[in-house]
Amino acid sequence: MEVRIFGGIGEIGGNKVLVSSPERLSIMLDFGKSFSREEAFFQYPFMSPMFPEDYFKTGLLPPSEGPEWKMEGFDIAGLFISHAHLDHWGYLPLIHREIPIYLGEASKAILEAYRSMGFRDLSALDDFKISTFRTGDTLDLEGLKVIPIHVDHSVPGAYGFLVECCSRKVAYTGDLRMHGPRSDMTRDFLDRLAEEEVDLLLMEATKVAPENDPEASLVKVLENRIWYRWRREPPKRVNFEVSSEREVGERMREVLSGSSRLILVEVSPTDVDRVRTVCEVARRMGRELVLDERVGFMAEALSSVGIQDLPQPGDYLLWRRKRRKGSAEVKLGSREPRSLVEYVGRVEDRRGADSVIWGHLRRELLKDEGSYFVVTSNATRFLYEIPLGVKPRIDFVMSRSEPFSEESALSLDRLMNWLLIYDVHRYYRIHVSGHLSPMQIGDVLKLVNPVKVAPIHTEHPDLFDLYVPQGMKDRVLLPEVGGPIDV
Numbered sequence: 001m002e003v004r005i006f007g008g009i010g011e012i013g014g015n016k017v018l019v020s021s022p023e024r025l026s027i028m029l030d031f032g033k034s035f036s037r038e039e040a041f042f043q044y045p046f047m048s049p050m051f052p053e054d055y056f057k058t059g060l061l062p063p064s065e066g067p068e069w070k071m072e073g074f075d076i077a078g079l080f081i082s083h084a085h086l087d088h089w090g091y092l093p094l095i096h097r098e099i100p101i102y103l104g105e106a107s108k109a110i111l112e113a114y115r116s117m118g119f120r121d122l123s124a125l126d127d128f129k130i131s132t133f134r135t136g137d138t139l140d141l142e143g144l145k146v147i148p149i150h151v152d153h154s155v156p157g158a159y160g161f162l163v164e165c166c167s168r169k170v171a172y173t174g175d176l177r178m179h180g181p182r183s184d185m186t187r188d189f190l191d192r193l194a195e196e197e198v199d200l201l202l203m204e205a206t207k208v209a210p211e212n213d214p215e216a217s218l219v220k221v222l223e224n225r226i227w228y229r230w231r232r233e234p235p236k237r238v239n240f241e242v243s244s245e246r247e248v249g250e251r252m253r254e255v256l257s258g259s260s261r262l263i264l265v266e267v268s269p270t271d272v273d274r275v276r277t278v279c280e281v282a283r284r285m286g287r288e289l290v291l292d293e294r295v296g297f298m299a300e301a302l303s304s305v306g307i308q309d310l311p312q313p314g315d316y317l318l319w320r321r322k323r324r325k326g327s328a329e330v331k332l333g334s335r336e337p338r339s340l341v342e343y344v345g346r347v348e349d350r351r352g353a354d355s356v357i358w359g360h361l362r363r364e365l366l367k368d369e370g371s372y373f374v375v376t377s378n379a380t381r382f383l384y385e386i387p388l389g390v391k392p393r394i395d396f397v398m399s400r401s402e403p404f405s406e407e408s409a410l411s412l413d414r415l416m417n418w419l420l421i422y423d424v425h426r427y428y429r430i431h432v433s434g435h436l437s438p439m440q441i442g443d444v445l446k447l448v449n450p451v452k453v454a455p456i457h458t459e460h461p462d463l464f465d466l467y468v469p470q471g472m473k474d475r476v477l478l479p480e481v482g483g484p485i486d487v
Contacts, residue, residue: 001168001487003200006062006118008456009460009481011036012206013087015457016062017172017246018071021165025142028072029172029202030082033090034060036459052094061091062482067372068096077141078102082174082472084110084270092128093121098127102139103303106157108132110270113301116339117294135159135188149189151176154434155270156307160189162196169486171450172202175457177433178440181273193448200477200487201450205458206435208467222413223483226420235419236426237398244432249277251430252397253284261393263287266379268400269298271434272307275375278399279311284374289316290357294377297343314350315344317365319374319417320358322385331358366392380411383418394419396427432447441467452477454485 001021007014007030014034020026041058042048052069055061063072069091071074076096081089081103089111092101103111108130115122133139135150145164152158153175163170170287171193176186193201209216219237226234240251256263263282267274275295282289291299291311296318297308323333332341347355357365361383365372369392376382379396386392396419419427436444445453454477455464465476480486 001163001165001170001199003170003202003479003485003487004482005323005454005456005479006482007032007034007486009479010459010461012457012459013085015082015088015174016091017073017202018062019144019163019165019170020072021144023143024074026076026145027141027146027163028071028076028079029163030088030174031091031095031135032088033086035087047196049229051388055091055094059481061094066096070096070099077120077144078139080146080163081107082172083107083153084154085155085175088174091355093124095128097127098129099160100131102131102133102146102148104157105132105134106155106302106307106449109301109305110155110157110298113212113298116301116337117297118337133159146251146297147192149192150185151189152180152182152184152186153177154180154268154273156272156302157305162193162198163313168199169195169196170200170202171198171448173204173205173436174437175206177435178443179244179432180434190444190447193450198448198450199452200345200485201445201448201453202445202456203441203453203462203469204436205438205455205464207433207438207439207453208441208458208460208463210460210463218471220411222275222416225413226416230420230421233425235416235424237429238426239429242430242432245273245277246431248274248399248430249281252278252281252399252421252428255397255428255430256281256285256395259395260370261395262366263373263395263397264379264382265373265375265397266400267295267375267377269295269377270302272299272310273303274399275299275311276309278373278375279315282375285373287373288371290319290372291316292319292374292376292378292382293321293340293344295375300346301341313346317372318344318347319362319376319382319385320344320356321381322358329342329359331356348458363387365391366390369393380415380418386422391422392421394424396424397427398427399431421484438467442469445469445472451475452487454479 004018007016015030015032017029052067078100084107133148139146146158147162151160161172223234303310455461
């Protein structure tokens, strides 16, 4: 068996792992968007990749046999997506339509929800050959056996994979954590690997870095920039270190207790644990819950595939993104996806027409700022949508994390400028990672005991060995992009 890694080496995300039999029958594990590498060649929206060849000539994707990606010299029997984060599936729309795609049921629901919300690259999702899997399935692709096993991550339906061929075994962790609410699922995966005598473990090492919080230095730069730009004190970030989802909720309640301001919390709409946490905080504080449409729509979509205890239409007020016809704001745009229109209708059916916040209703809601708890996927956009002449007092909590990139730095700069407009002098970062901590790497390796291990999904693979048990350091491989690894 042979392994080639085309993404995720020296970068967080962009994972693309080719596993091949001696006959060159192959599968691809993940097909993720490479944020950092794209930014080396393109600038959004002014110069973005327009054609598949733009990805090939810049090395963002491996060489292809044609405009739709199909690996040169290899027969791709299937593409397996570990979970529905963009840095693991984002280049999926570029693959050849004949390549079968395999993913978990929750991941499929998330992609379909993104398409319904207007994610342009997923408009042709029905053209793909898509099959779903669950833990316990074994998929045999002409001698390459793929066994998906659930893990705990900051998105539901995350999996690791065990691949078997010719009496050899390769394990791929995807992204996982051991401190989440469902750490038992990660343990199931690791226990299975411990039984299997894994020849090569491809292990996520996201948090391996020279410093604990690489964003801290960026925040300081942006604070100084605001001072020189506006001659005003910048919003100060207050960062709380927490180690579990339960502590996220506890710290949030402590910080916000007694607040008479509008509470605004930014979350990832697919982080169902965090959505549950902030909704529970709102309930305990006696606040009216307000969700933006991406958070609410995603919660309903994931509930439809069995994810429990998420807010449903009728449980909240819905903050609609601004849509314009001529010079006026409208509730429904002329090109709204049908599924999104029907979702808005369900919210109105269960709470009444005034439960969808748009137009003059924005002003009415913000008059009573101390009664509401707003959960948004994009705080910058929410602040932009506050009507002219309305200036609510705001307590803001940043409770999400994305792969660091130049674009995320620019987004944070814009957010801080908008916070300044509304006189937010301090805001809070309360978050727990969806990834394995560096100190847990040794525990995992002792349990799995692989013959070889290769770090992936990290900007600092050269530091990985610092967390490897002393007797295992000679097992560490640092592969080159696209270089063959014989298993």
